[in-house]
Amino acid sequence: MTAQIWYEKDADLSVFDGKKVAIIGYGSQGHAHALNLRDSGVDVVVGLRPTSKSVAFAKEQGLEVKSVADATKEADVVMVLAPDQYQAQIYKNDIEPNLKEGAALAFAHGFNIHYGYIKPSADHPVFMVAPKGPGHIVRREYAAGRGVPVVVAVEQDPRGDGWGITLAYAKALGALRAGAIKTTFKEETETDLFGEQDVLMGGINHLCEMGFEVLTAAGYQPEIAYFEVFHELKMLVDLANEGGLNKARWSCSDTAQYGDFTSTVIDEHTRERMQYQLKRIQDGSFAKEFMEDQAAGAPKFKELQEEYSHPQLETVGPKLRGMFSWNSDKSADADENES
Numbered sequence: 001m002t003a004q005i006w007y008e009k010d011a012d013l014s015v016f017d018g019k020k021v022a023i024i025g026y027g028s029q030g031h032a033h034a035l036n037l038r039d040s041g042v043d044v045v046v047g048l049r050p051t052s053k054s055v056a057f058a059k060e061q062g063l064e065v066k067s068v069a070d071a072t073k074e075a076d077v078v079m080v081l082a083p084d085q086y087q088a089q090i091y092k093n094d095i096e097p098n099l100k101e102g103a104a105l106a107f108a109h110g111f112n113i114h115y116g117y118i119k120p121s122a123d124h125p126v127f128m129v130a131p132k133g134p135g136h137i138v139r140r141e142y143a144a145g146r147g148v149p150v151v152v153a154v155e156q157d158p159r160g161d162g163w164g165i166t167l168a169y170a171k172a173l174g175a176l177r178a179g180a181i182k183t184t185f186k187e188e189t190e191t192d193l194f195g196e197q198d199v200l201m202g203g204i205n206h207l208c209e210m211g212f213e214v215l216t217a218a219g220y221q222p223e224i225a226y227f228e229v230f231h232e233l234k235m236l237v238d239l240a241n242e243g244g245l246n247k248a249r250w251s252c253s254d255t256a257q258y259g260d261f262t263s264t265v266i267d268e269h270t271r272e273r274m275q276y277q278l279k280r281i282q283d284g285s286f287a288k289e290f291m292e293d294q295a296a297g298a299p300k301f302k303e304l305q306e307e308y309s310h311p312q313l314e315t316v317g318p319k320l321r322g323m324f325s326w327n328s329d330k331s332a333d334a335d336e337n338e339s
């Protein structure tokens, strides 16, 4: 099964003639969507809480800003870019009661629709345009005349124009310069959660920290351990991004490659563990646990954030990062060490 991919020629911006798009939220994704669509000639209004600090930022960029309710009232497309855990509440209080007849509802992640926290009535088209990159890069690439690829999906298509709107939105975002891959809300949501839980964050972050702990507990200097289990990661990731795992391996020594093949700590137990976590994603138990904690004021989340806020790696991280002259993220203690 080969993926369906769309490019610039496959979408028509005239879909937005005489229409208005409301962008709800002005964070990482929100600012990029609002500015890129506006610069593509789309009539955009940003919906924010009147008390939000982002109101001033959006206005400085020349954007029209209204309350979520008022922005929704005049919009033909409402793109919801508030944090996932607040979307259901925002939808219920401010979007649903004000949504124009037949207006389309859009998302950059499938979580709330897929798990049923938001249930739009059947007469509204529901689609997703999910950039495969953070909002600041979505904006930077657009401004440079390029785009960040997106995955796109249509969940409800009451009039049959759902894909036309979706691809026009992706084009206005600049994403079709790179390409849009067809997915579903289910596939995007489940694979996104799996990626962040088991590989990108829950995998790598814990692997680095544990490697650091094992080396320092065995008496090696933390500075040396930091370089070996953490700092060099970026260089390998850059190579892998350019040319895949083969390029990342090719650029390492034969000793390193042989050790990679024979001495990995990732084994069949890890696979079973991944399959177990995937089941918890698929049956909704991860989402339920997260959303129930959020609804209670996020006590467990806050406790975990505190517990994880002092990784052992960071006992030397600021000092070592400060040694790289091109690294602008110098902390105070690194500056002290330099002077």
Ligand code: NAD
Pocket (backbone or CB within 6 Å): 024, 025, 026, 027, 028, 029, 030, 047, 048, 049, 052, 054, 068, 080, 081, 082, 083, 084, 086, 090, 108, 109, 130, 131, 132, 133, 134, 135
């Ligand atoms: P963010 O935290 O950067 O920004 C959220 C914005 O929502 C802020 O402007 C905030 O002021 C606003 N907001 C918060 N509560 C609000 C309310 N009650 N009413 C109106 N606005 C409110 O969020 P983000 O990372 O841009 O994520 C937005 C969506 O994009 C999520 O669905 C996320 O999964 C998805 N997404 C994010 C990325 C990423 O790299 N950040 C990538 C792809 C998809």
Ligand code: MG
Pocket (backbone or CB within 6 Å): 192, 195, 196
């Ligand atoms: Mg993701």
Ligand code: MG
Pocket (backbone or CB within 6 Å): 192, 193, 196
């Ligand atoms: Mg995610």
Ligand code: MG
Pocket (backbone or CB within 6 Å): 228, 232
């Ligand atoms: Mg090394």
Ligand code: MG
Pocket (backbone or CB within 6 Å): 256
């Ligand atoms: Mg080596």
